[in-house]
Amino acid sequence: MHASGALVVAIDGPSGSGKSSVSREVARRLRLAYLDTGAMYRAAAWWCLHQGLELADRSAVAEAVRAMPLRMVLDPAAPAIEVGGHPVAEEIRSTGISSVVSAVATNLEVRAELGRRQRELIEAECQPGGLSGGRGVVAEGRDITTVIAPDADVRILLTASEEARLARRALDVHGSVDQASVEATRDQVLRRDAQDSTVVEFRTAAAGVVTVDSSALDLEQTVLAVLKVVKAWQARTR
Ligand code: DC
Numbered sequence: 001m002h003a004s005g006a007l008v009v010a011i012d013g014p015s016g017s018g019k020s021s022v023s024r025e026v027a028r029r030l031r032l033a034y035l036d037t038g039a040m041y042r043a044a045a046w047w048c049l050h051q052g053l054e055l056a057d058r059s060a061v062a063e064a065v066r067a068m069p070l071r072m073v074l075d076p077a078a079p080a081i082e083v084g085g086h087p088v089a090e091e092i093r094s095t096g097i098s099s100v101v102s103a104v105a106t107n108l109e110v111r112a113e114l115g116r117r118q119r120e121l122i123e124a125e126c127q128p129g130g131l132s133g134g135r136g137v138v139a140e141g142r143d144i145t146t147v148i149a150p151d152a153d154v155r156i157l158l159t160a161s162e163e164a165r166l167a168r169r170a171l172d173v174h175g176s177v178d179q180a181s182v183e184a185t186r187d188q189v190l191r192r193d194a195q196d197s198t199v200v201e202f203r204t205a206a207a208g209v210v211t212v213d214s215s216a217l218d219l220e221q222t223v224l225a226v227l228k229v230v231k232a233w234q235a236r237t238r
Contacts (some may be wrong), residue, residue, distance in 0.1 A: 006126035007032060007136035009230060010144040012202045013158035014193045016165025018214050018222055019140050022158060024076045025223045027138040030230065033074035033125040037141030037148070039081050040114050042092035043070055045104040047083050055103040062109030072121060074131050076138075095173065098188060102195040105142075111199065118148050142202040145209045154233045156226060157205040161215040165189060 009026065013019040020036055027034035044065045045055065053060050073080035081089050091097065104110055118139065124130045125137035139148065145155040160168075167177045169189050174181035197203060205211045210229050214222040 004126050004128075004134055006132075006134055007154070007230075008122060008126065008149055008152040009136070009138040009154045009156070009226075010149045010152035011138065011140040011156045011158055011226070012142055012145045012209075013140075013160075014142075014165060014202060015189045016167075016169040017158045017160045018168065018219065019158050021219055022214070022222045022226055023138045023140040024079065025219070026226050026230070027076035029223070029227065030135075030138070031132065032076070032135055033130060033132040033137040034076035034079055035072065035074050035118065035121055035125075035137055035139040036079060036081075037114070037118050037139060037144060039079075039089075039092060040070065040072070040118065041105045041110075042097050042101050043081055043083050043088055044068060044110060044114065045097050045101045046088050046092050048104065049097075049100070050083075055100055058107050058109065061104060061107055062113065065104070065107075065110045066113050070117070074121065074125065074137065095188070098192070102192050105196055106199045108199065111143075115143075115148055118144075122149055142196060143200040146201065146206050150206075153237075154230050155206075155209040156229055157202070157209050157211045158222070158226075159203075159211055159213050159215075162190070164215040 011019055011023045024034050047068045048055060048061050048064050051064055053064055055061060069084045071082040122137055122139055125132050128134040166182050166185050166189060170177050170181040170185040173185060212225050
């Protein structure tokens, strides 16, 4: 546990593992804050495109991200994200952003800047002034268990078979899981994960990280599986 008594839960996993919905619901039930770090990379891509930058121009992108006026609201009941006062939650989920966000997420200077902000946001939730009132945070992404919060109390890698992940994303994006939707999703999901895994390892669990496989579980069952890992940790440290 954090010196202040706050609980930090770190959850990593590939696209379609159910990470975001599961982390948000776990945060809500434990009355913790919820930090979606993928949304920060998406907002960075949105911000750079908005400024007419070429995402391949690594130093210009890094400079723009360092100046990005980003505001994250870590309320699991109503998470919000604004750039320069403009709410971007919907726009950053577009296929347009999904297909280019890796270019920003694989920029190491961008990772350093967003990583710094993520550590600050996590730290703020361990203090009484944070949204959770110092209760703590569930932070999810690709490198939270390994790079951003390797000393988190509970560290989980949420995995799912390729088949399950593609079906979930197809349902999210196309509203169906027929063959055509799954195929349309395949390139996006697999190519993005392959690209992202060149800079962060999120396919195998690091030492001390508990793997939860959600392939055969629905949302509620996955939430319960994650809560079980948290409770086991609490029982050990009590
Ligand atoms: O989880 P997501 O699809 O919203 O993530 C968006 C992008 O950001 C994706 O390319 C993976 C990347 N990402 C990352 O590199 N590190 C994180 N901690 C979170 C997301």
